Amino acid sequence: MRISASRRAVLAAGLALAASPLPKPAIAQGAPLRIGVITTLSGPGGYLGADARDALQLAAEMNGGRLGDVPVQFVVEDDALRPAQGKQIAERFLRNERIRLFTGVIFSNVLGAVVPDILDADGIYVSCNAGPSNFAGRECRRNYFVVSWQNDNLHESAGALANIMGYQRVFILAPNYQAGRDALTGFKRLFRGTITNEVYTRLDQTDYAAEMAQIRAARPDAVYHFHPGGLGIAFIRQYAQAGLLGTIPQVLPAPSMDVVTLAAVGDAAEGVDVSSHWNSDFDNAESRRFVDAFRRRYNRMPTYYAQQAYDTALAIGAALRGTGGSVSDPEAFRTAMLRADFPSTRGNFRFGPNQHPIQDWYALKVERVGGQLALVTKRKILENHSDAYAAQCRI
Amino acid sequence: MALLVEQLLNGIQLGVTLFLLAAGLTLVFGIMGVINLAHGSLYMIGAFAAAFVAAETGSVLLALLGGLVAAGLTGMAIEFVVLRRLYARDHLDQVLATFGLILFFNQGMVILFGRQPIFVALPPFLAGAVEILPGVPYPVYRLLIIVLGLLVALGLWFLIQKTRIGALVRAGATHREMVRALGVDIRLLYTLVFGLGALLAGFAGVMAGPVYSVNVGMGEQILILTFVVVVIGGVGSIRGAMFGALLVGIVDTMLRAYVPGLLRTMMDASQADMLGAGLASMGVYLLMALVLLLKPRGLFPAHA
Numbered sequence: 001m002r003i004s005a006s007r008r009a010v011l012a013a014g015l016a017l018a019a020s021p022l023p024k025p026a027i028a029q030g031a032p033l034r035i036g037v038i039t040t041l042s043g044p045g046g047y048l049g050a051d052a053r054d055a056l057q058l059a060a061e062m063n064g065g066r067l068g069d070v071p072v073q074f075v076v077e078d079d080a081l082r083p084a085q086g087k088q089i090a091e092r093f094l095r096n097e098r099i100r101l102f103t104g105v106i107f108s109n110v111l112g113a114v115v116p117d118i119l120d121a122d123g124i125y126v127s128c129n130a131g132p133s134n135f136a137g138r139e140c141r142r143n144y145f146v147v148s149w150q151n152d153n154l155h156e157s158a159g160a161l162a163n164i165m166g167y168q169r170v171f172i173l174a175p176n177y178q179a180g181r182d183a184l185t186g187f188k189r190l191f192r193g194t195i196t197n198e199v200y201t202r203l204d205q206t207d208y209a210a211e212m213a214q215i216r217a218a219r220p221d222a223v224y225h226f227h228p229g230g231l232g233i234a235f236i237r238q239y240a241q242a243g244l245l246g247t248i249p250q251v252l253p254a255p256s257m258d259v260v261t262l263a264a265v266g267d268a269a270e271g272v273d274v275s276s277h278w279n280s281d282f283d284n285a286e287s288r289r290f291v292d293a294f295r296r297r298y299n300r301m302p303t304y305y306a307q308q309a310y311d312t313a314l315a316i317g318a319a320l321r322g323t324g325g326s327v328s329d330p331e332a333f334r335t336a337m338l339r340a341d342f343p344s345t346r347g348n349f350r351f352g353p354n355q356h357p358i359q360d361w362y363a364l365k366v367e368r369v370g371g372q373l374a375l376v377t378k379r380k381i382l383e384n385h386s387d388a389y390a391a392q393c394r395i
Numbered sequence: 396m397a398l399l400v401e402q403l404l405n406g407i408q409l410g411v412t413l414f415l416l417a418a419g420l421t422l423v424f425g426i427m428g429v430i431n432l433a434h435g436s437l438y439m440i441g442a443f444a445a446a447f448v449a450a451e452t453g454s455v456l457l458a459l460l461g462g463l464v465a466a467g468l469t470g471m472a473i474e475f476v477v478l479r480r481l482y483a484r485d486h487l488d489q490v491l492a493t494f495g496l497i498l499f500f501n502q503g504m505v506i507l508f509g510r511q512p513i514f515v516a517l518p519p520f521l522a523g524a525v526e527i528l529p530g531v532p533y534p535v536y537r538l539l540i541i542v543l544g545l546l547v548a549l550g551l552w553f554l555i556q557k558t559r560i561g562a563l564v565r566a567g568a569t570h571r572e573m574v575r576a577l578g579v580d581i582r583l584l585y586t587l588v589f590g591l592g593a594l595l596a597g598f599a600g601v602m603a604g605p606v607y608s609v610n611v612g613m614g615e616q617i618l619i620l621t622f623v624v625v626v627i628g629g630v631g632s633i634r635g636a637m638f639g640a641l642l643v644g645i646v647d648t649m650l651r652a653y654v655p656g657l658l659r660t661m662m663d664a665s666q667a668d669m670l671g672a673g674l675a676s677m678g679v680y681l682l683m684a685l686v687l688l689l690k691p692r693g694l695f696p697a698h699a
Contacts, residue, residue, distance in 0.1 A: 207412075
């Protein structure tokens with residue numbers, strides 16, 4: 001009797017672990033315009049959300065606590081990479097806190113749960129990272145804007161880069177979730193060679209030994225993999241340990257190799273090719289201003305998650321300036337937003353017909369700069385690149 | 396054939412890592428009747444402490460020692476400060492309290508080390524790969540994990556089967572009341588057992604550091620699989636934990652390695668990959684359900 005009770009308890013414990021919300025009280029104040037930031041602050045993806053949050057706050061601080069002449073306050077909560085938790089936070093923000101304007105979500109699966117609720121309640125969502133395909137095409141929405149990129153773009157650019165590098169046979173991997181499937185679709189869209197294997201890993205996977213063995217057996221010209229945050233660190237380190245580093249080159253999208261992954265991976269990253277829409281060495285005034293301010297304020301290099309969030313804050317600021325600081329009229333906000341009247345850290349930026357960016361993509365390479373490994377911008381891969389779903393969007 | 400051997404080794408290596416975690420969890424649950432969700436935190440503490448010591452001193456041995464000491468001491472402190480008050484309580488209270496500990500330790504690590512995953516260097520003499528079969532290089536470090544893990548399993552078997560402490564542990568697992576009635580200081584035994592479990596978790600963390608990513612929340616990622624191992628092996632049974640861990644490790648690895656390929660022969664490639672990935676990640680949970688159906692108390696139940 002005792003035993004069966006305890007077994008049930010073990011199972012219940014596992015269940016509790018898999019689906020436990022971590023509620024935190026929100027900070028509420030009166031005067032400034034409050035912007036809901038639902039982001040991932042815990043778990044292996046925690047630094048992504050922390051970078052986004054820090055950059056949003058930095059953008060406001062650099063303008064005296066204002067975005068577009070409007071005093072703003074960010075109300076930040078951790079979704080712990082759980083869609084259900086993100087949804088709960090969104091509902092609470094909408095109903096109890098009366099917040100109308102949202103940003104912050106890092107992961108596409110969380111975004112999928114959060115955004116419909118916000119938009120159905122006449123709220124506005126401006127994405128600073130995730131841009132899943134399902135909201136970019138037929139189901140695009142008037143009050144949903146993406147400042148970062150449509151997910152596929154990251155991987156289309158990596159596919160284009162693989163073409164430039166002259167690779168014929170490529171082994172591709174991504175975690176089995178919305179953004180992972182978008183990744184492989186995106187890579188295949190522009191890559192002209194053949195795909196030797198297409199492998200879906202798990203979003204909670206830490207050990208990639210089985211995949212390494214498959215890669216070695218397939219003998220491709222190159223490996224492309226999309227593993228954001230801690231996943232990528234584990235993958236690339238194990239890639240080096242399996243002795244694949246010297247034999248099979250990697251072509252990576254930006255999420256698999258940001259400055260944090262680079263530091264955690266160490267020497268195993270040298271010589272890796274990466275595609276991205278921005279890099280900390282970009283030579284334009286706004287980017288330099290942002291990188292300097294971020295490093296001074298937080299004493300670390302910003303990742304592109306920070307850069308996108310900073311751009312998002314600027315975009316929101318531009319829209320707020322257009323509406324005189326009001327978010328009660330979504331149509332006026334939309335008109336102002338779509339002008340994209342702000343100096344982007346990536347230089348060339350405008351919104352396409354589906355309210356996703358049209359921008360340039362670049363090739364980066366991990367090289368030693370003064371003895372330290374760093375991402376160095378090499379060349380432009382794609383110019384004024386939109387996405388494959390824009391044509392299906394009717395708004 | 397060479398690929399099969401390599402994948403088998405990969406499965407064993409994952410299994411050994413899981414065993415180190417599951418052994419502590421199953422002991423604590425079997426003997427003390429406590430569900431310790433914070434077991435993953437001890438794994439994390441071991442990994443962080445070892446990474447910290449390694450970065451400060453550059454010594455592999457000191458790093459190992461640091462990780463073990465940190466995890467072991469934290470474990471005993473948890474037992475002394477928190478769990479002691481919970482033995483008589485309901486399992487739900489224990490789950491709540493140890494879940495609270497997860498939050499506490501995760502936030503503590505964020506304060507101490509930040510959210511960024513930290514880098515753990517492999518000592519140069521372990522960095523390479525050796526050819527286990529012609530044309531199949533295998534990372535030395537993974538071989539080391541397998542060897543050390545099996546040695547620990549052997550040591551644990553010796554400790555539990557051949558020593559007086561082990562006899563008490565076994566007795567505690569089957570007839571707790573009787574052990575108490577015979578005048579054994581059960582509280583001391585509990586602290587020791589918990590410390591041992593923590594030590595093993597810390598060891599797993601230290602070993603995992605250079606292979607996996609060392610970051611806050613790394614314990615919860617692996618803990619779910621560890622619970623699966625404990626349930627399959629039979630709660631409270633070290634032998635069960637060993638077989639359960641190897642079974643889960645090998646099944647999980649083999650499914651990931653071969654199911655998509657198998658499905659590719661039957662259907663369109665990208666559909667096969669998608670379905671295969673889904674089936675492979677369900678695999679160990681299906682296995683758990685199957686085991687529960689056929690042997691509701693696990694493969695090697697400790698309580699006769």
